[in-house]
Amino acid sequence: MTKIFLQTSFENDLYKEQNHKKSKLFSYTQPIDFYDPVEFFTYQSSTFHGKRFFWKSSDEQLWTVGLGIAATISVDDAEERFQDSHTKWNQLLKDANIENPARVPGTGPLLFGGFSFDPYSEIEDEWEAFGHSILYLPSYMLTVTENQTYLTINAFSNNTVSAESLREEANKLVQQLKNDEKLLKENPIKIKNSIEIAPDKWIRSVDEIVNILKTTDTKKVVFARKLLLEFEESAQPSYIIKKLLEQQPDSFVFALEVGDYCFLGASPERLIKKIDHDVLSTCLAGSIGRGKDIIEDQKLGEMLLHDHKNLFEHELVVSMIEDALRPYCTDINIPAEPVLMKMPDIQHLYTPVRGKANEDFSILNVVENLHPTPALGGVPTKAALSIIREKEHMDRGFYAGPIGWTDYKGNGEFAVGIRSGLINRDKAYLYAGCGLVSDSVSEEELKETRIKFQPMLKATGGEIL
Ligand SMILES: C=C(O[C@@H]1C=C(C(=O)O)C=C[C@H]1O)C(=O)O
Numbered sequence: 001m002t003k004i005f006l007q008t009s010f011e012n013d014l015y016k017e018q019n020h021k022k023s024k025l026f027s028y029t030q031p032i033d034f035y036d037p038v039e040f041f042t043y044q045s046s047t048f049h050g051k052r053f054f055w056k057s058s059d060e061q062l063w064t065v066g067l068g069i070a071a072t073i074s075v076d077d078a079e080e081r082f083q084d085s086h087t088k089w090n091q092l093l094k095d096a097n098i099e100n101p102a103r104v105p106g107t108g109p110l111l112f113g114g115f116s117f118d119p120y121s122e123i124e125d126e127w128e129a130f131g132h133s134i135l136y137l138p139s140y141m142l143t144v145t146e147n148q149t150y151l152t153i154n155a156f157s158n159n160t161v162s163a164e165s166l167r168e169e170a171n172k173l174v175q176q177l178k179n180d181e182k183l184l185k186e187n188p189i190k191i192k193n194s195i196e197i198a199p200d201k202w203i204r205s206v207d208e209i210v211n212i213l214k215t216t217d218t219k220k221v222v223f224a225r226k227l228l229l230e231f232e233e234s235a236q237p238s239y240i241i242k243k244l245l246e247q248q249p250d251s252f253v254f255a256l257e258v259g260d261y262c263f264l265g266a267s268p269e270r271l272i273k274k275i276d277h278d279v280l281s282t283c284l285a286g287s288i289g290r291g292k293d294i295i296e297d298q299k300l301g302e303m304l305l306h307d308h309k310n311l312f313e314h315e316l317v318v319s320m321i322e323d324a325l326r327p328y329c330t331d332i333n334i335p336a337e338p339v340l341m342k343m344p345d346i347q348h349l350y351t352p353v354r355g356k357a358n359e360d361f362s363i364l365n366v367v368e369n370l371h372p373t374p375a376l377g378g379v380p381t382k383a384a385l386s387i388i389r390e391k392e393h394m395d396r397g398f399y400a401g402p403i404g405w406t407d408y409k410g411n412g413e414f415a416v417g418i419r420s421g422l423i424n425r426d427k428a429y430l431y432a433g434c435g436l437v438s439d440s441v442s443e444e445e446l447k448e449t450r451i452k453f454q455p456m457l458k459a460t461g462g463e464i465l
């Protein structure tokens, strides 16, 4: 039987063209019985630790989990990261031998990964392993969609790999999964310390920025801060993922591991989704807390829907997303007024943007055109980014950057990596930001970031701030 190379072939190796000169990608997908995605993520964690990803879409239409790395696409030139990733992905797929009879979006060869918020930021130690972009083609991938579970295996070989040998490999794995002892029991994570990084200084910077917004043409700046958590022991991402799924059922739940680092979170904000010709982006900006009962909750919601400051924060996002999608879409449809999106700790103003992809649409290029929207950057983008660089004094890394997947058919979905944290053994940084406009009040914005820390704090068993 022809030898096939599974996760060991490109382990810890960047995708280099010469490696793939002779070897080509063999990909095999088959439907299997349902298998729990979090259990799959935990399967043989000593082997796959550091080379895994997890994704659940906010509408629960797609779950995908990757174990092991068949290839990594990362790029040297941060400025060209979207275009270069797109080109390398197409090269990798060019002579690929793909067996995927069902051809369901999210199955077959698929890249999962993300991009840093700011390609010009200086990378701090904690984000070193991620660089400015990282996309994995997994060795083994589980997809749950449309009430069916699929297993995909990707491998490179210089020889012809028969579908038969990949099928055998798949069957072997299915058998092992069935026999696997379920490991997830209770959440053992305990927080030792939680330290907000310089909140007083952050408040002073907010005042300075608001002053700039009052006196210049800059209209909005999204300003973020971080919080350090220290755990009693190393925190396993599986437990945090499990909690996020339980506690934030309407969010995207994502995790991306690079060595001993795991970037994960529960984001309510879709950047872009494309399935066949259908395109969906969402504008999410403008926030208020949840009430302690239905009456108070409705009152807060009504206030948000009519609040000038929040409507302005929101409107800036809608018009930018419309402009960014126009070159790639026809039939763009945008409701005139936002509605409420209620998450467990917070409610937001929400406007969906729909369209049909034209022939110029390619998801990584559209992500490039959209990122950063004024929900994460500001207006005008350039001025806002330079204020963020000057005042924030932290490396956002992948926080607020695009995170998601694209398959070999060009389908895909990216969220923005907010309500998130970077876990490294017994430490984590959590991130939260908020849209500042000229009538922002710094104390209120601090409160808003405190609410935005809650999903990750609760999932790690932390105290409510
Ligand atoms: C920046 C964050 O959230 C963004 C800012 C919002 C706001 O200021 O109202 C709302 C949703 C997000 O677009 C975050 O959660 O860290």
Ligand SMILES: [Mg+2]
Residues within 6 Å of the ligand: 285, 286, 287, 313, 434, 435, 448
């Ligand atoms: Mg806000």
